[in-house]
Amino acid sequence: MEFEGTIPPLTVLDILQIIRENKLTGELTFYNSQKLTLIFNKGKITYSSLSEEEKNIDPIVNIKKSIQLLKLIKNAKFYFKSSKDLDNNRNSVNLPLESIIIEISRNIELRELTKISDEFIPEKTKNYKKMISNINITLDEIKVLNIINGKRTVKEITELLKHDLNDELKIRKILYGLLASGIIKRAERKLKIDLKSIAIDPIKGIIRRLKGS
Amino acid sequence: MKVKIIVTGPFGAGKTQFIRTISEIDPVLTEQKTKNKEESQKKDFKTVGMDFGKVTIDNDTVLYLFGTPGQDRFSLTWESLIKGVLGIVLLVDSTDINSIVKARSILDFFYSRVKIPYIVAANKQDLLKTWPIEAIKSYLDLDENVKILPRVAKDKESVKRYYLNFLR
Numbered sequence: 001m002e003f004e005g006t007i008p009p010l011t012v013l014d015i016l017q018i019i020r021e022n023k024l025t026g027e028l029t030f031y032n033s034q035k036l037t038l039i040f041n042k043g044k045i046t047y048s049s050l051s052e053e054e055k056n057i058d059p060i061v062n063i064k065k066s067i068q069l070l071k072l073i074k075n076a077k078f079y080f081k082s083s084k085d086l087d088n089n090r091n092s093v094n095l096p097l098e099s100i101i102i103e104i105s106r107n108i109e110l111r112e113l114t115k116i117s118d119e120f121i122p123e124k125t126k127n128y129k130k131m132i133s134n135i136n137i138t139l140d141e142i143k144v145l146n147i148i149n150g151k152r153t154v155k156e157i158t159e160l161l162k163h164d165l166n167d168e169l170k171i172r173k174i175l176y177g178l179l180a181s182g183i184i185k186r187a188e189r190k191l192k193i194d195l196k197s198i199a200i201d202p203i204k205g206i207i208r209r210l211k212g213s
Numbered sequence: 214m215k216v217k218i219i220v221t222g223p224f225g226a227g228k229t230q231f232i233r234t235i236s237e238i239d240p241v242l243t244e245q246k247t248k249n250k251e252e253s254q255k256k257d258f259k260t261v262g263m264d265f266g267k268v269t270i271d272n273d274t275v276l277y278l279f280g281t282p283g284q285d286r287f288s289l290t291w292e293s294l295i296k297g298v299l300g301i302v303l304l305v306d307s308t309d310i311n312s313i314v315k316a317r318s319i320l321d322f323f324y325s326r327v328k329i330p331y332i333v334a335a336n337k338q339d340l341l342k343t344w345p346i347e348a349i350k351s352y353l354d355l356d357e358n359v360k361i362l363p364r365v366a367k368d369k370e371s372v373k374r375y376y377l378n379f380l381r
Contacts, residue, residue: 001345001347001348002345003344003345003348004342005310005344006310009310009311009314010310010314010352014352017351017352018347018348018351018352021351022347022348022351114314114317114318115317115354117317117318117321119318119321119322119324119325120321120325121324121325153325179354185354185356186324186354186355186356187356188356188357188358189324189328189356189358
């Protein structure tokens with residue numbers, strides 16, 4: 001898989017979400033005033049390139065430094081390219097992206113929150129409890145998570161919590177982090193209209209017509 | 214039976230072309246010359262009311278296709294088209310990340326209002342530097358019930374295959 005674009009309109013979180021969800025292996029490079037390259041293995045971060053002055057012998061220290069740089073990327077070009085073969089010498093670490101995403105989401109700015117529209121309806125994913133047990137999650141993030149029920153819109157969630165958390169922007173940032181990390185997702189719809197129940201024969205007719213014409 | 218389908222998506226995603234490709238009648242188009250500099254770089258005309266096309270299936274069944282304008286400022290038109298709709302086609306321009314970003318807010322708009330089948334059509338997949346289907350799906354946070362299909366609005370066979378998927 002290969003994709004490229006700019007920040008904005010995307011954010012670092014959007015890109016990390018795509019890599020995490022699709023368990024991608026490959027190289028992600030950001031180009032702004034300086035170049036930052038991250039290597040991923042099946043959706044986990046495994047290596048980051050830093051300048052010679054910043055580089056440390058410990059790869060985990062390098063990745064942590066890179067996370068601090070990722071928080072600051074607000075304008076950049078990026079390019080991701082999948083790769084089947086990773087350099088095993090650079091492949092000793094495999095850090096899950098979920099906690100990194102949550103950490104970066106706390107640094108998101110208002111203009112980066114376009115994904116969290118008033119009308120978006122989130123729900124918890126099936127394994128959300130297991131996921132949050134592995135992440136250093138705050139009490140406020142738990143509060144937002146607890147109020148998500150698969151029916152309330154973002155607007156309703158912020159209305160319910162704005163007095164308690166006293167900051168609508170913070171609530172939306174939390175929702176964005178939970179979404180990008182896979183703890184919540186777009187609510188699945190129980191369809192009111194069952195096309196099969198409307199009329200079986202006409203539907204078959206539609207298919208016949210389209211196949212035949 | 215009359216089946217109403219909304220064809221929606223951001224400016225320049227290929228909605229008018231999509232209706233033109235499949236409609237058996239000359240589609241009713243409400244286009245106006247683009248004046249905005251940014252828009253005119255992408256195409257010469259934009260939909261300002263709604264586009265309309267028709268596909269007769271048999272003596273009893275007719276598909277009516279309603280194409281929405283692509284800009285947010287026409288959301289009142291989107292609202293008025295919702296009544297009685299049985300399916301929504303969301304088109305995105307796979308080559309344009311801004312189109313994918315704008316498609317998300319359109320999806321949220323309809324998704325919060327009507328519980329009906331949706332399909333996302335990733336248009337212009339025949340061009341260079343397209344966004345992969347999986348990446349578009351992740352960005353839009355599509356639930357498992359929503360299909361996302363590669364499509365080329367100008368290709369009649371591609372549009373037909375799309376409909377078959379929609380109706381199954």
